[in-house]
Amino acid sequence: MFFGNRLKTIRLENGLTQENLGKLIGVGKVTISKWESGMTVPNAHHLSKLEQTFLVERDYFDEFYDLTSSYRSLNATNQQRVVDFSNDLLRNQGNIINLxxxxxxxxxxxxxxxxxxxxxxxxxxxxxxxxxxxxxxxxxxxxxxxxxxxxxxxxxxxxxxxxxxxxxxxxxxxxxxxxxxxxxxxxxxxxxxxxxxxxxxxxxxxxxxxxxxxxxxxxxxxxxx
Missing domain, CATH: 2.10.109.10 (Umud Fragment, subunit A)
Structure with missing residues (x-):
C-alpha cells in the first residue's frame, strides 16, 4: 500500500514544493497533494517516476518498507528468527486478557x-x-x-x-x-x-x-x- 506521508517527507527533505515535484513527474500539484494525503495513489508509471526521481528502492513508498527493508538485510538464520518471533507475538496477541x-x-x-x-x-x-x-x-x-x-x-x-x-x-x-x-x-x-x-x-x-x-x-x- 502506497504511504503518502513517506512521499511528503522525502519531498521536503529534498527541498521540493508539490508544484516542483509535479513538474518532474508530469502531474499537477493537486495530484501530488492527493497522493500525500492518501486520497489517491499513483499508478505504476508515476510510482516508477517517483522512485527514479528520488533514487530510492522499488518499494520505498510502501507503508511496510521499514520492516521489509530491515528483513531483507538479515541473513537467512536471522530472517527465520524474525518469522518465529512474529508468530509468537501473533499467538500471544490473541491471548490478551483485560485485568x-x-x-x-x-x-x-x-x-x-x-x-x-x-x-x-x-x-x-x-x-x-x-x-x-x-x-x-x-x-x-x-x-x-x-x-x-x-x-x-x-x-x-x-x-x-x-x-x-x-x-x-x-x-x-x-x-x-x-x-x-x-x-x-x-x-x-x-x-x-x-x-x-x-x-x-x-x-x-x-x-x-x-x-x-x-x-x-x-x-x-x-x-x-
Missing part, C-alpha cells in the same frame, strides 16, 4: 476460622482479576471453614450493605475480630455458620454489639499482571 485492579488490605484477614484482630490502619497492595466487581472493601481469606466455596488465599470482596437477607455470606466484626460466615439473625443475636461442617456454629449475642459490615459479593485468586 482489573483491586486494592487489598493486607493486615485485615477475614477469618474463615477463629477470627483475626481488626484495627483501624492497614497496609494495602494491589492484585488483579479478569472480572470486574462493584465492591467497597477487599481483603484476604485465611482458613478452611468456608471451603469448598471460599478458599484460603482468595481475595474476598465486600459491599458494605449491612445485613440484608438471611443466610448470605457476610463479613462480621465481633469482639474486635472479623469473620466471614453465613449469617442468621435470631432473637438475641446472630448465628455465624461455616460451610465446612467440621466447624461448629458460633453465636454472637446482641449484647456484644456484633457488626455485620457487609455481604461478600465476590472472591477470586489473584492473577499475575
Amino acid at each position: 482489573f485492579r483491586y486494592k487489598i488490605l493486607d493486615d485485615i484477614r477475614l477469618s474463615a476460622g477463629r477470627g483475626q484482630a481488626l484495627g483501624n490502619e492497614f497496609e494495602s497492595r494491589t492484585v488483579y482479576s479478569d472480572k470486574l466487581y462493584d465492591y467497597d472493601v477487599a481483603t484476604w481469606i485465611r482458613g478452611d471453614s468456608m471451603s469448598p466455596h471460599y478458599e484460603s488465599g482468595e481475595v474476598a470482596l465486600i459491599r458494605e450493605t449491612g445485613y440484608d437477607y438471611e443466610g448470605a455470606v457476610y463479613a462480621v466484626v465481633w469482639n474486635d475480630e472479623t469473620y466471614i460466615k453465613k449469617v442468621f439473625r435470631e432473637k438475641n443475636g446472630i448465628r455465624l455458620v461455616s460451610i465446612n461442617k467440621e466447624y461448629k456454629d458460633m453465636f454472637a449475642p446482641f449484647s456484644d454489639e456484633p457488626k455485620v459490615v457487609g455481604r461478600v459479593i465476590g472472591h477470586f485468586f489473584p492473577m499475575e499482571a
Whole structure:
C-alpha cells in the first residue's frame, strides 16, 4: 500500500514544493497533494517516476518498507528468527486478557476460622482479576471453614450493605475480630455458620454489639499482571 506521508517527507527533505515535484513527474500539484494525503495513489508509471526521481528502492513508498527493508538485510538464520518471533507475538496477541485492579488490605484477614484482630490502619497492595466487581472493601481469606466455596488465599470482596437477607455470606466484626460466615439473625443475636461442617456454629449475642459490615459479593485468586 502506497504511504503518502513517506512521499511528503522525502519531498521536503529534498527541498521540493508539490508544484516542483509535479513538474518532474508530469502531474499537477493537486495530484501530488492527493497522493500525500492518501486520497489517491499513483499508478505504476508515476510510482516508477517517483522512485527514479528520488533514487530510492522499488518499494520505498510502501507503508511496510521499514520492516521489509530491515528483513531483507538479515541473513537467512536471522530472517527465520524474525518469522518465529512474529508468530509468537501473533499467538500471544490473541491471548490478551483485560485485568482489573483491586486494592487489598493486607493486615485485615477475614477469618474463615477463629477470627483475626481488626484495627483501624492497614497496609494495602494491589492484585488483579479478569472480572470486574462493584465492591467497597477487599481483603484476604485465611482458613478452611468456608471451603469448598471460599478458599484460603482468595481475595474476598465486600459491599458494605449491612445485613440484608438471611443466610448470605457476610463479613462480621465481633469482639474486635472479623469473620466471614453465613449469617442468621435470631432473637438475641446472630448465628455465624461455616460451610465446612467440621466447624461448629458460633453465636454472637446482641449484647456484644456484633457488626455485620457487609455481604461478600465476590472472591477470586489473584492473577499475575
